[in-house]
Amino acid sequence: MLEQTKVNIIDQSNEALLDQMGLKKTKLRLELVKHFKDAKHAQSYSDLKQIMGEGVDKSTLYRNLSAFEEVGLIHGINDHSGITKYALGASPSAGQEHAHFVCESCETVYCVKGMTEIQMKVPSGFKAKNIQTIIRGTCANC
Amino acid sequence: MLEQTKVNIIDQSNEALLDQMGLKKTKLRLELVKHFKDAKHAQSYSDLKQIMGEGVDKSTLYRNLSAFEEVGLIHGINDHSGITKYALGASPSAGQEHAHFVCESCETVYCVKGMTEIQMKVPSGFKAKNIQTIIRGTCANC
DNA sequence: TTATAAATGCAACTGAGTTGCATTTAATTT
DNA sequence: AAATTAAATGCAACTCAGTTGCATTTATAA
Numbered sequence: 001m002l003e004q005t006k007v008n009i010i011d012q013s014n015e016a017l018l019d020q021m022g023l024k025k026t027k028l029r030l031e032l033v034k035h036f037k038d039a040k041h042a043q044s045y046s047d048l049k050q051i052m053g054e055g056v057d058k059s060t061l062y063r064n065l066s067a068f069e070e071v072g073l074i075h076g077i078n079d080h081s082g083i084t085k086y087a088l089g090a091s092p093s094a095g096q097e098h099a100h101f102v103c104e105s106c107e108t109v110y111c112v113k114g115m116t117e118i119q120m121k122v123p124s125g126f127k128a129k130n131i132q133t134i135i136r137g138t139c140a141n142c
Numbered sequence: 143m144l145e146q147t148k149v150n151i152i153d154q155s156n157e158a159l160l161d162q163m164g165l166k167k168t169k170l171r172l173e174l175v176k177h178f179k180d181a182k183h184a185q186s187y188s189d190l191k192q193i194m195g196e197g198v199d200k201s202t203l204y205r206n207l208s209a210f211e212e213v214g215l216i217h218g219i220n221d222h223s224g225i226t227k228y229a230l231g232a233s234p235s236a237g238q239e240h241a242h243f244v245c246e247s248c249e250t251v252y253c254v255k256g257m258t259e260i261q262m263k264v265p266s267g268f269k270a271k272n273i274q275t276i277i278r279g280t281c282a283n284c
Numbered sequence: 285t286t287a288t289a290a291a292t293g294c295a296a297c298t299g300a301g302t303t304g305c306a307t308t309t310a311a312t313t314t
Numbered sequence: 315a316a317a318t319t320a321a322a323t324g325c326a327a328c329t330c331a332g333t334t335g336c337a338t339t340t341a342t343a344a
Binding site for chain 2: 333334340342
Binding site: 023024026028029057058059060063064067082 | 320332
């Protein structure tokens with residue numbers, strides 16, 4: 001078994017990456033991975049559809065996003081908009097949390113790594129496994 | 143103009159509360175406020191529908207939730223489930239942040255006040271206005 | 285008590301995401 | 315290289331949360 005958390009996503013070729021994740025290398029998947037690597041902010045379904053081409057099937061795209069998320073290649077972010085956005089990297093887990101910045105003006109979502117420090121206690125009887133932080137505000141482009 | 147943040151929600155009668163918020167005191171609204179005060183965890187549309195009675199109209203309920211949220215009587219919480227849940231109190235804003243605890247087993251959402259301390263820096267050019275934290279784990283009942 | 289602006293009820297709609305199924309394709313086997 | 319097969323795709327139909335338009339009713343102010 002492969003330890004996904006130890007795979008360095010950015011340094012791998014797109015092909016190697018899909019191989020390691022046990023995913024077949026289809027044209028769309030390669031394009032998706034490439035795009036996620038370049039993306040400066042989190043991508044919604046419609047962002048991706050626009051970039052991958054309008055001909056791309058909805059189910060196929062969504063199924064690939066799910067597949068990518070399952071293996072930890074990307075992670076979904078749920079802000080107040082109700083539209084899930086995806087960004088490269090596994091879901092932030094214990095020890096490697098990162099926050100998400102949502103711009104209130106353009107609704108763009110950015111991953112903000114290593115800039116938040118969260119100390120949490122939970123009521124007795126509760127067990128915390130992971131933490132997700134969403135910062136709302138105005139981004140550099142707005 | 144009334145400063146909503148200074149209104150102490152719990153100490154007021156339901157009637158006075160709606161008055162102060164500039165909302166008409168309808169039967170459903172009074173029941174809703176009452177229920178929100180008693181609720182031990184955040185409420186979804188279907189939680190509320192069940193409690194308010196199946197006869198309650200969907201639009202009416204949703205419109206009341208929006209109205210309550212707008213005046214800061216309740217705040218919506220968006221976890222990974224895609225179903226918005228609501229809890230008493232204005233949206234956590236600067237200085238009075240609180241976290242939300244989502245139970246991975248029963249999907250119940252709790253507000254956790256005064257137990258998290260978050261220090262955040264954001265990249266230059268970004269301006270943070272408020273912060274929302276979701277802790278995932280197992281609750282005391284599971 | 286009357287006027288009126290807001291709240292309700294209903295039905296129809298929107299839009300994100302899912303599912304079933306037949307077809308195609310990437311990867312494996314011989 | 316050809317045959318096999320399990321997974322990926324494309325399509326249509328569906329689900330489900332939440333919204334909207336509009337006619338009717340109700341809370342509140344005059």
